[in-house]
Amino acid sequence: MKSSIPLARRGTTIASQAGLGERLFASSEERGFAQKIDDGLALVEVGLLREVAFGDDLADVTGRYLLEAGGKRVRPMLALLTAQLGDGNTEQVIEAAQVTEITHLASLYHDDVMDEADVRRGVPSAQNVWGNSVAILTGDLLFARASQLVARLGERAIRLQADTFERLVLGQLHETLGPRIDQDPIEHYIGVLADKTGSLIAAAAQMGVIFSNAPAAYELPVVTFGEKIGVAFQLIDDVIDLSPRPEQTGKVPGTDLRAGIATLPLLYLRRDAVHDQEAAALLARIEREVLPHDAPPAHTAEADAHLAEAVADLREHEVTRVTLAEARRWADDAVTALDPLPDGPVKKALTRFAESVVDRTK
Numbered sequence: 001m002k003s004s005i006p007l008a009r010r011g012t013t014i015a016s017q018a019g020l021g022e023r024l025f026a027s028s029e030e031r032g033f034a035q036k037i038d039d040g041l042a043l044v045e046v047g048l049l050r051e052v053a054f055g056d057d058l059a060d061v062t063g064r065y066l067l068e069a070g071g072k073r074v075r076p077m078l079a080l081l082t083a084q085l086g087d088g089n090t091e092q093v094i095e096a097a098q099v100t101e102i103t104h105l106a107s108l109y110h111d112d113v114m115d116e117a118d119v120r121r122g123v124p125s126a127q128n129v130w131g132n133s134v135a136i137l138t139g140d141l142l143f144a145r146a147s148q149l150v151a152r153l154g155e156r157a158i159r160l161q162a163d164t165f166e167r168l169v170l171g172q173l174h175e176t177l178g179p180r181i182d183q184d185p186i187e188h189y190i191g192v193l194a195d196k197t198g199s200l201i202a203a204a205a206q207m208g209v210i211f212s213n214a215p216a217a218y219e220l221p222v223v224t225f226g227e228k229i230g231v232a233f234q235l236i237d238d239v240i241d242l243s244p245r246p247e248q249t250g251k252v253p254g255t256d257l258r259a260g261i262a263t264l265p266l267l268y269l270r271r272d273a274v275h276d277q278e279a280a281a282l283l284a285r286i287e288r289e290v291l292p293h294d295a296p297p298a299h300t301a302e303a304d305a306h307l308a309e310a311v312a313d314l315r316e317h318e319v320t321r322v323t324l325a326e327a328r329r330w331a332d333d334a335v336t337a338l339d340p341l342p343d344g345p346v347k348k349a350l351t352r353f354a355e356s357v358v359d360r361t362k
């Protein structure tokens with residue numbers, strides 16, 4: 001489902017989604033703060049469209065494809081929020097916010113190829129439309145654009161971007177390889193989430209502090225917040241993969257499960273299957289009927305029915321409730337990391353942001 005909201009006006013919608021509306025910010029000072037975030041997001045959107053335009057006709061279409069399909073703009077929003085600890089929406093803050101979103105966008109093109117995802121942001125995934133090679137190269141082109149943009153921000157930003165890129169790739173690599181024989185699968189998995197998602201969210205929050213000239217003492221709290229909220233965000237994603245409402249999530253239910261990707265509910269099921277017969281029976285059925293074996297996942301009516309049943313059973317199982325509780329714990333720890341920040345609208349908004357991450361349904 002393509003969003004019908006013009007990009008430049010999306011700022012307001014995204015900010016209100018994150019709970020930055022009038023109900024939260026009752027005083028006029030706080031409403032002024034929410035307006036600054038909206039204004040910043042609108043600037044980011046205009047710049048994003050400009051930054052992903054290409055002279056090549058095909059790249060111009062494929063590059064803007066997922067940007068225009070939607071997205072929550074979580075990373076730009078965090079950069080803008082933490083920037084209010086300093087000089088606010090400086091030109092560099094807006095550019096840094098764009099860097100984080102374009103980097104994220106680039107990674108989605110690659111991720112959907114690796115995950116063989118059919119749908120992204122409610123539209124067919126890029127490789128479903130143009131094939132694997134074009135999707136991968138579009139991700140590369142977007143990463144090139146993010147690199148050009150970050151170069152304008154100077155050495156500190158280049159270094160941060162390079163370190164973050166390495167963690168994104170290592171997170172994805174470790175996810176692909178799975179845990180080593182001597183590694184606890186759940187610990188390994190949380191490490192993967194911190195690398196593939198926490199790192200870029202943390203970098204966005206850090207860039208907001210750096211490029212608004214806010215006190216350096218605020219960097220560590222917002223980086224820790226970003227890392228932890230990134231893990232919480234991905235754990236909720238695991239639950240969203242089991243959602244019965246694809247029209248709400250913009251994703252096909254059970255995409256991760258069908259591709260054999262470890263998610264926390266599945267890892268808990270494996271752990272519990274050792275001592276719990278019911279968990280063992282469900283796991284055996286999922287392994288037999290859903291998880292890919294040698295061949296790529298089948299799309300027959302029988303395979304689809306097995307997947308739908310497994311998704312429903314896993315959703316109702318205790319392991320999904322425990323995953324939700326774990327996501328809440330990571331979000332609570334993220335908020336605790338903000339203790340050194342001054343009380344005020346930034347801390348309040350980040351706290352509300354953490355709540356909206358665990359409450360999200362898409």
Ligand code: FPP
Pocket residue numbers: 103104106107108110111115117139140143165168169172196197237
């Ligand atoms: C989505 O995870 C994937 C990521 C958050 C990061 C993927 C990282 C890379 C592909 C490497 C970096 C590459 C570039 C070009 C920057 P998910 O599959 O769990 O989430 P989903 O359900 O949204 O697909």
Ligand code: MG
Pocket residue numbers: 111112115117
């Ligand atoms: Mg994926």
